[in-house]
Amino acid sequence: MNAAYEEPLRFAVLGPVRAWRGERELDLGSPQQRLVLAALLLRRGRPATVAELVDAVWGDRAPPAAVSVLRTYASRLRKVLEPGRDAGESPQVIVSAADGYLARVPEHSLDLGVFEQRVAEAKKLRAEGEVPAAAELLHTALDGWEGTPLAGLPGPLAETERSRLAEERLTTLETRLDVDVQLGRHNAVIAGLTALAGEHPLRERLCRLLMLALYRSGRQAEALAAYRRTRSTLVAELGIEPGASLQELHDRILAADASLTPSAPEEEADTQESPVAGYPARPAQLPADLAAFTGRQAELEQTQALLSDEGERPSTVVISAIGGMAGIGKTTLAVHWAHRIAHRYPDGQLYINLRGFDPTGTVMPPEEAIRVSLDALGVPPRRIPGSLDAQAALYRSLLTNRRMLILLDNARDTEQVRPLLPGSPGCLVIVTSRSQLTGLIANDGAHPLALSPLTPAEAHGFLARRVGAARLAAEPEATHEIIARCARLPLALAVVAAHAATHPGFPLDAVAKKLHDSQG
Missing domain, CATH: 3.40.50.300 (P-loop containing nucleotide triphosphate hydrolases)
Incomplete structure (x- = not known):
């Protein structure tokens, strides 16, 4: 067996797609060839058909010789990743499977697999009360990202996977910041939270963490201002109010709720009295x-x-x-x-x-x-x-x-x-x-x-409280149509009422017609 073939392989997709044998980085070829490898790695041991790989690389613009080119990419990747194949050895990494291929790569050899394992372990530690250890593991997991996933790769698959992996990273980052706030690291996370909340103004969890960190740092006015910015964005772009959790925190900050008092620093945590000994x-x-x-x-x-x-x-x-x-x-x-x-x-x-x-x-x-x-x-x-x-x-x-x-x-x-x-x-x-x-x-x-569902009378009263009884009385048939189209469901009625209330000059008949045309 070729000695080089015995060295471990490592792969990365959380940034540019790369591969190493031992400490030596391998030449994976053109962006399209790297994309074939990425597509197989992201299947996590499941086979991909030739048609699926062609679609991943070219989408609906596949050239006439796409299948032949794809098989050439697979052959070249095998030569790079499996030098022992020249000696007649069986494939170990890129394996033919039915009408396609699969990649045999251990989870610990793929940076995405390592990331997900660390996140899962951090979740377990946090549930067991080992919060500092969970925080350290989440920091380590996020440090493994090299930038934009699948950076520089073309094609519809790369774009879809970039979005998915970016969401996975952001969710983990939110969890890490949540843990940091729980550990009393309020001042340390404010700058990062402020930047993230600006980049993702519709993510209420980021706003909530920022508000809590600001409040626990003695910056009540800024915490309330963060809430107002998020609420204004949600109302302007989506026509909805913040969720119950965010509204609740806003109300608790206004009331100076004592339970929001900053947690004790980590080094002081062991000196606190057991809560059972005192009054909770x-x-x-x-x-x-x-x-x-x-x-x-x-x-x-x-x-x-x-x-x-x-x-x-x-x-x-x-x-x-x-x-x-x-x-x-x-x-x-x-x-x-x-x-x-x-x-x-x-x-x-x-x-x-x-x-x-x-x-x-x-x-x-x-x-x-x-x-x-x-x-x-x-x-x-x-x-x-x-x-x-x-x-x-x-x-x-x-x-x-x-x-x-x-x-x-x-x-x-x-x-x-x-x-x-x-x-x-x-x-x-x-x-x-x-x-x-x-x-x-x-x-x-x-x-x-x-x-x-609400009774017809309750549904009518529901709309009257939000839109105005006089407006309903002026268009009784439209009111009846709206109530029927909303199936007397409070949430549906609330959405329609919000639309009508924010457009006082808009006739209810037009609202009813829009509901009719869209089948409710």
């Missing part, structure tokens, strides 16, 4: 109530009937507010009801968006939800146990003999919720979900509340 924090995390809330009187009466009489010590209740579809108004109703009864729970309110059906697909795991809750209850990061069972036990201990309201929004399933249930009477837990959560009903005594 009194969080007030409910999102802002909707000032224009209308309807749902029957549902509110049903939920109110579940509570004990005023003045009596309440027992733990779990409400599963379900609707079977998005936009039915589960969160709005839950937040409104929570504000109505918050005075009955003097030890505070916890709110967690479990992201069970988040459009980004980033469902919050139970260990992260527990960690967020323990943090809100005043537990220093170094005092949070490593295992989920131990974290849940500490959480239940902190809630013993306390009267707290806990709103768990957008739950995916029962297992995501169960670790967050108190173990003794006195607290109210409200859960919203698109799922039935039958496990909570069967095993935890949850009381299901199935939401239906």
Whole structure:
């Protein structure tokens, strides 16, 4: 066997596509030839057909001899990567597979594989309470990027993969900054967060981290100004308000919420008292109530009937507010009801968006939800146990003999919720979900509340509060058409109402026609 063939191969795609044998960088040829290698590397051991590779290199502009040229690229790559093939040895890296090829490359030999392994390990460490170690690993992972992924490569595949990998890096960077803020490195991250928020003005998570870092650095006015900039951008470009998490932080900063006080520096963390020994924090995390809330009187009466009489010590209740579809108004109703009864729970309110059906697909795991809750209850990061069972036990201990309201929004399933249930009477837990959560009903005594679309009268009142009763009265047929086209769903009605309210001179008949033409 050729001695050079025994040296390890390493590959890079998080920057210019490169390959090394030992310490020697290999000549991978033209950009198109490098693109063939990149396409195979990004398949992570899965085969790519010749047709797929041709499309990756040329798209819809493939030359007549594209297949022949592609096979030439594969042959040249084999000679560079597998010098032992000249001696008749079997292919080891670029392998023929059916009508195409695959690349046999260990994950540790590809910079993308190393990056993803480090990110996964950091996530595990953070969930176990090893936050400083997670931060160090995330910094190391991001240091492995050499610039723009697949830099200098042409073709539709390269463009698509550049966008995907850039998003993966940005999400990891957000997580790293989140961890840094959690560790009390507020001043150190402000400059980077400011630049990132300017580059990505629609990413609410960046704005939230920047606001928190500024506030914890004693720069309250700048934190509020960052919120106003993001809100203005969202309203101007998308016609939407910031999400509940960002609005909640804004309100807490305005109220100088004590739970936002900076964490102790890392070197001081071990000297803090155990939170169980003292009295935990009194969080007030409910999102802002909707000032224009209308309807749902029957549902509110049903939920109110579940509570004990005023003045009596309440027992733990779990409400599963379900609707079977998005936009039915589960969160709005839950937040409104929570504000109505918050005075009955003097030890505070916890709110967690479990992201069970988040459009980004980033469902919050139970260990992260527990960690967020323990943090809100005043537990220093170094005092949070490593295992989920131990974290849940500490959480239940902190809630013993306390009267707290806990709103768990957008739950995916029962297992995501169960670790967050108190173990003794006195607290109210409200859960919203698109799922039935039958496990909570069967095993935890949850009381299901199935939401239906608004009644026609409620839908009319909903629009009247936002658009104006006089405007609806002037165009009753258009109003009826809008309500019907929106299927009496609160979210759909809210979007239409926002459009109508921002264009007061625009006839409702035109709005109704637009809904009709677009099939709602």
